Amino acid sequence: MLINVDAGHGSNTPGKRTPPMPKAIHIDGVIDIKKGEQYREHYANVGVASLLVKELKRCGFKTMQTGFNDDNPYDDPDTPVATRQKAIAKAKCDYSISIHFNAYGDGKNFNSAEGVGVFIHKKYPGQSKGLADAVLKNLIKGTKQKNRGVKTGEFAIVNCNKLGVKAAILVELAFMTNLREATEMMANKEFWKESAKEICMGVCEFAKVKYVPEKYIPSKAISPNSSKADIKWAQEKLNGVLPNWVPRLTTDGVYGPKTRIAVLIYWDQLGWGTHMRDDGKKIGKSTIEALAAGRKK
Numbered sequence: 001m002l003i004n005v006d007a008g009h010g011s012n013t014p015g016k017r018t019p020p021m022p023k024a025i026h027i028d029g030v031i032d033i034k035k036g037e038q039y040r041e042h043y044a045n046v047g048v049a050s051l052l053v054k055e056l057k058r059c060g061f062k063t064m065q066t067g068f069n070d071d072n073p074y075d076d077p078d079t080p081v082a083t084r085q086k087a088i089a090k091a092k093c094d095y096s097i098s099i100h101f102n103a104y105g106d107g108k109n110f111n112s113a114e115g116v117g118v119f120i121h122k123k124y125p126g127q128s129k130g131l132a133d134a135v136l137k138n139l140i141k142g143t144k145q146k147n148r149g150v151k152t153g154e155f156a157i158v159n160c161n162k163l164g165v166k167a168a169i170l171v172e173l174a175f176m177t178n179l180r181e182a183t184e185m186m187a188n189k190e191f192w193k194e195s196a197k198e199i200c201m202g203v204c205e206f207a208k209v210k211y212v213p214e215k216y217i218p219s220k221a222i223s224p225n226s227s228k229a230d231i232k233w234a235q236e237k238l239n240g241v242l243p244n245w246v247p248r249l250t251t252d253g254v255y256g257p258k259t260r261i262a263v264l265i266y267w268d269q270l271g272w273g274t275h276m277r278d279d280g281k282k283i284g285k286s287t288i289e290a291l292a293a294g295r296k297k
Contacts, residue, residue: 006098007067010078046073051196089164115146126160135202228253
């Protein structure tokens with residue numbers, strides 16, 4: 001199942017930013033907003049979107065991205081929506097989720113508009129209502145916010161016909177024009193993490209896939225007879241530690257030949273070569289490289 005994660009707008013999109021902040025804000029030692037500066041929506045969109053990609057991958061979904069290419073939000077061009085639509089359709093995604101923060105008023109002053117909501121397309125919703133309901137249901141379990149519900153509109157990024165997807169939603173996580181929500185949610189990495197987790201839980205609920213918590217750790221060593229959740233955990237961990245010349249594993253929970261080769265390579269890295277074969281004989285690096293080369297074909 002392939003899910004597109006879209007980070008709304010671009011790093012230099014005009015107007016998509018908070019009013020001037022009345023105080024300096026520190027975000028996880030990475031981003032500092034000085035007093036009087038405006039905080040751009042795209043920065044927070046990428047903060048949530050990049051974490052959502054990791055959440056979805058851990059739960060076994062395949063992902064692609066539009067509007068951003070990594071967790072650095074400062075160099076993303078304002079990609080036209082039509083370009084994003086074509087990319088999503090070409091990839092044959094199943095679902096698409098666009099991350100945004102809302103705004104109200106002239107954008108120059110903070111006001112009382114608040115809350116979290118989800119948009120789907122008015123004319124071409126596909127199965128979006130079910131996905132939107134599941135995601136919003138989980139979002140309102142976290143930080144206390146006004147529930148603005150699921151609404152319809154004609155945003156091109158949720159047009160299922162143009163995207164070629166089964167369901168597409170646009171999530172408005174909080175208001176950048178509300179001082180509390182701008183400072184405590186939009187410019188808050190913990191809120192980004194919470195939102196990414198809750199969106200992923202909603203996707204899992206809608207897709208009938210078990211959500212795998214971040215701190216999930218198997219209770220015993222992984223083997224071909226381990227549960228699917230345990231094997232998925234191992235595949236995700238292996239992808240993070242294997243050398244670059246080894247192709248990445250699909251986190252499908254199946255302990256097949258590719259996963260076994262990845263385990264052997266990892267063992268060799270740790271110097272555990274004597275444990276690589278059932279007969280106790282060491283498999284050398286040249287043999288492992290040959291196995292991996294065959295796997296690339």
